[in-house]
Amino acid sequence: MILKDTLRGIVKSQEEELKLYEKGIEREKLSEIDVNLPFAIIISGVRRCGKSTLLRQFMSSIPGVYYFGFDDVRLVDFETADFQRLDEVFKDEYGSRNYYFFDEIQNADKWEVFVRTLLNRKKHVVVTGSNASLLSRELGTRLTGRHLTHELFPFSFKEYLEFTGKKAGEASFGDYLVKGGFPEYLKAEKTEILQELLKDILIRDIAVRHKIRNVKTLREIALYLLSNVSKEFSYNSLKKAFDLGSINSVISFVSYFEESYLLFSVPRFDYSAKKQLINPKKIYSIDNGLTVVNSVSFSADKGRMLENAVFLQLRRKHKSIFYFKEKNECDFLVKKGTKIISAVQVCHKLEEENRERETAGLVEAMSKFKLTEGLILTRDQEDELKINNKKVLIKPVWKWLLEKEQRT
Secondary structure, eight states: OOOHHHHHHHHHHHHHHHHHSOOOSOOGGGGTOOTTSSSEEEEEESTTSSHHHHHHHHHHTSSSEEEEESOOGGGTTOOTTHHHHHHHHHHHHHOOOSEEEEESGGGSTTHHHHHHHHHHTTOEEEEEESOHHHHHHHHHHHOTTSEEEEEEOSOOHHHHHHHHTOOSSHHHHHHHHHHOSOHHHHHHOOHHHHHHHHHHIIIIIIITTTTOSOHHHHHHHHHHHHHTTTSEEOHHHHHHHTTOSOHHHHHHHHHHHHHTTSEEEEEBOOSOHHHHHHSOEEEEESOHHHHHHHOSSGGGOHHHHHHHHHHHHHHHHOSEEEEEESSSEEEEEEEETTEEEEEEEEOSOOOHHHHHHHHHHHHHHHHHTTOSEEEEEESSOOEEEEETTEEEEEEEHHHHHHSSSOOO
């Protein structure tokens, strides 16, 4: 239990710290989220992607809010009972208010009980967190039907342009492709920032939380997957490569990477859920810059960098993404509800030598799912093809990224 005077000091010091932060560019998510709905608003995403800044942007538009950040070393002894004491401090210092904003709330045990209590009192609550699994597990127990979840990623290309003041074009996209969208790195351009970020995710968000002793192997698997972005992998191959005794250890490690938003695994499409589980998956990372800085091979392969950037934009909009592989292969299928709504192929440059290979998988996928239009995204080409009475649009990735609603 923490003394009220101690909590009061933390609340006041955090209030002063908030005044020192820059407001930053307006995130695209800002217009998508309505904090006045009678639900807890959950904003989840990878560490350092801008969740706290987004929270402050909401706060600046609402007069009279309570704010508390749980990613604070002074709160290591925070207990469930301290939520009531914190609420009393809020009221003592600021009087009655209707909006509660909590940053990195997953660091406090049983936070969802307090949030539910606030909702029952008709209060508005916005929380952020860096672990998808932890949030979803707790939301499912105490806040079922009482919350709306939104995911925040590092800067999109549009946000990158606004943040850096650069003009849209192939040159600025080339920079974005290598540097990615973590705000602090873009500001300072010091590789140590992204190296330390990876270390924090692996240690604080994964190893400590899941009580993993073998941190060396955890790090080696993460670096291996980061170095093989857009390539297929299987749990069994990882088990053998890292000499792990149980395949369950591999499955757990990969799930931890996904829960912390470091990596995403994309299944091969199959109508059988069982086959989707056992088929090889493809791996993608949260940010090109993070991958470039922490990987040896990734930056040398422009095609894979392009593919990862496309995946991230698709993932910002859609949860269900697959790759297609039968006679030929197509990079991405997007599923909405029970239906595949689009097929997307990515290649650095479409030439006569690779045209058949790049279009065959796309057209095969379009035929299978009865799609009349498909998309090939390249570094700088724009064209339109007719193949088997189907339209294939060819677009530069950077132009597609700036479309208000990506045609997928």
